[in-house]
Amino acid sequence: MSWRRGEVWLDADMLWFREAVAAPAFPGIGPRAIPSLAPPPGLVASRVRRAAWERRRHLRRARTTAVALSPAVVLALAALRSGSGPEASGMLDDPPSLTFRVGTGLPVAEGTTIGPPPGRETAASRRRESAAKAKAAPTIGWHHSISIGLPWSGSLADGTQLPLEGPDWVTWNPVTDSVPNARKRLYGTQHTIRTILSVAAAYRAAHPDAPRIVVGDISREGGGPMTDEHVSHQNGLDADIYFPRLDHRLEAPVAHDQIDRRLSQDLVDRFVAAGAQMIFVGYGTGLQGPSGVVIPYAGHDYHLHVRFPPPGG
Numbered sequence: 001m002s003w004r005r006g007e008v009w010l011d012a013d014m015l016w017f018r019e020a021v022a023a024p025a026f027p028g029i030g031p032r033a034i035p036s037l038a039p040p041p042g043l044v045a046s047r048v049r050r051a052a053w054e055r056r057r058h059l060r061r062a063r064t065t066a067v068a069l070s071p072a073v074v075l076a077l078a079a080l081r082s083g084s085g086p087e088a089s090g091m092l093d094d095p096p097s098l099t100f101r102v103g104t105g106l107p108v109a110e111g112t113t114i115g116p117p118p119g120r121e122t123a124a125s126r127r128r129e130s131a132a133k134a135k136a137a138p139t140i141g142w143h144h145s146i147s148i149g150l151p152w153s154g155s156l157a158d159g160t161q162l163p164l165e166g167p168d169w170v171t172w173n174p175v176t177d178s179v180p181n182a183r184k185r186l187y188g189t190q191h192t193i194r195t196i197l198s199v200a201a202a203y204r205a206a207h208p209d210a211p212r213i214v215v216g217d218i219s220r221e222g223g224g225p226m227t228d229e230h231v232s233h234q235n236g237l238d239a240d241i242y243f244p245r246l247d248h249r250l251e252a253p254v255a256h257d258q259i260d261r262r263l264s265q266d267l268v269d270r271f272v273a274a275g276a277q278m279i280f281v282g283y284g285t286g287l288q289g290p291s292g293v294v295i296p297y298a299g300h301d302y303h304l305h306v307r308f309p310p311p312g313g
């Protein structure tokens with residue numbers, strides 16, 4: 001059994017069709033006596049509403065999910081929650097196609113009501129829940145970006161923007177020294193963005209207590225000079241990642257003794273393993289890696305600068 005976006009799946013028996021039904025299809029409630037003479041439509045609607053309420057109460061007790069489309073239409077989604085159909089799993093790996101996700105990771109049409117019928121409190125909690133989930137899994141507009149020229153003399157066509165924050169990262173603006181960064185400073189190639197996200201996810205999975213990573217500048221939309229802060233960062237292949245702090249604050253460190261060196265070295269190692277072409281780290285950081293890849297460089301005491309190889313390079 002499966003369900004797709006935009007598809008409405010109704011119970012088999014619909015009482016408002018005035019059928020003489022001995023056992024209306026309200027699973028879990030059992031047969032209900034229905035007069036053989038069709039009552040007025042208003043009474044039918046009332047009974048359907050009451051039955052729907054009872055059914056929802058029962059489903060909640062049974063820890064099952066129901067979606068209320070209207071008082072008279074109930075759509076059972078228990079199978080969807082436990083669904084393992086190819087349609088469900090296939091959509092999980094397609095971020096651009098989703099607006100937001102529910103806890104099961106399955107896509108749900110926008111505007112769909114989850115759980116109890118609408119009410120002031122539940123409507124507010126639904127909004128908070130939706131906002132939290134959108135934040136946890138932000139939509140990314142993936143583009144087939146083209147990196148042009150050199151990191152210090154180049155541009156970026158059709159860049160992909162890293163969302164301001166997500167489950168494993170926040171962004172930091174080095175000009176204002178605050179979270180988040182400006183969107184226009186967070187464009188990279190698709191490969192750059194995917195690698196940052198995958199390294200961040202693996203790092204957080206390996207260190208569940210570690211704070212989210214703090215991502216600084218990548219490139220401008222369209223690339224080109226970022227003369228307020230950088231010589232490079234021009235073609236979507238450079239990204240700054242601030243070293244994790246011992247106090248877990250989501251901001252750039254400003255002193256060496258604030259840096260969690262163990263977690264910082266782990267991040268360096270992960271970017272090396274992910275195919276970084278070069279990683280610049282400050283002389284005083286003590287961070288290490290393969291010669292020619294991890295390179296001590298002035299001005300990188302509080303962040304690492306990872307450079308990814310050009311496509312095909």
Ligand SMILES: [Zn+2]
Pocket residue numbers: 230233238239240304305306
């Ligand atoms: Zn940099």
